[in-house]
Amino acid sequence: MRVIVDIGHPAHVHFFKNTIWNLEKKGHQVMVVSRDKDVVIELLDAYKIPHTVLSKVKQGKIHLFEELFIRDSKLYNIARQFNPDLIMGILSPTVAHVAWALGKKSIIFNDTEHAKIAQKLTYPFCDIICTPTSFKKDSGKKQIKYSGYHELAYLHPAYFSPNPEVLQELGVEVGEPFIILRFISWGAHHDVGQHGIDNKLALIKELEKFGKVFISSEGKLAEEFDRYRIRVPSEKIHDLLYYATLCVGEGATMAVESAILGTPSIYVSSLAGTMGNFSELEEKYGLLFNYSDSEAALTKAVELLKDPELKKTWGLKRATLLRDKINVTEFMVELIESLPGKKSGVSVSAVSDESYV
Structure with missing residues (x-):
């Protein structure tokens, strides 16, 4: 063909x-x-x-x-x-x-x-x-x-195996808590008129209390956020998501990727609740949380980060999902x-x- x-x-x-x-x-x-x-x-x-x-x-x-x-x-x-x-x-x-x-x-x-x-x-x-x-x-x-x-x-799992070597590029030890944030440009045809995280700086400062924060951004970052930018090759992002403690973001794809990899995922967008895969990942598997309100999302993030068994619990949820799919x-x-x-x-x-x- x-x-x-x-x-x-x-x-x-x-x-x-x-x-x-x-x-x-x-x-x-x-x-x-x-x-x-x-x-x-x-x-x-x-x-x-x-x-x-x-x-x-x-x-x-x-x-x-x-x-x-x-x-x-x-x-x-x-x-x-x-x-x-x-x-x-x-x-x-x-x-x-x-x-x-x-x-x-x-x-x-x-x-x-x-x-x-x-x-x-x-x-x-x-x-x-x-x-x-x-x-x-x-x-x-x-x-x-x-x-x-x-x-x-x-x-x-037939195609993806996480590589912990990527953590060295970020200066993170295996087992050390860290959080990934995903910001998008809202330029896609289906994103016009939509919005996500309101106060990005306040979110970062609160999450930093629980571990290092790294940002993946679709567009150019404001100067105040540049020191948080993920500086590893783009093809290694899934390794980082696998080892991350939490992912919070406006991007739909990365939110689902994190959930599937067994990393707690919080999706913050005015589009929350409109997509079936997100609803299923939240309601059936408990791997992802959907919020249109930034404050509510931050409250959930803090709640999750206080759980010492967080990654273990999500690993079990991931296993259930993989058996079904x-x-x-x-x-x-x-x-x-x-x-x-x-x-x-x-x-x-x-x-x-x-x-x-």
């Missing part, structure tokens, strides 16, 4: 990397197209994944539509030459548009219920919509549900390889309960 993968966000690199490598090992040809956003290019280069940059992100809603036109145009020309059997991405209108225009198959992965504009621009043109079983919206006949999360495509990369590869012979536009029936739900 010939497959094009669209990478538009740092989390997409992690989500697709194992699938890309597995497909290539099986003899399939994979082309990757990318978007210059945050550390996307840095990650792809670190993993030695060849890619073609379609666009560079700009701030402002109007630029999102300008960029969409550029990406559609460039990918159309690339796909005409590459002649793929399949184009796939995470809620990528460009993937759906180009595949539809060229009569190719497309798979869209999505775990963000509130990304309504992107869904309206994408769903009518794609063949398959893959969502976690926790996804709160019915996406119709094109939808395939699987018992997992995007983050399990790269944090499942599938190897998402394995699901992706099997789904992709099942497509040859199926006509574009034809819905693919849900995979067997035994395998994926």
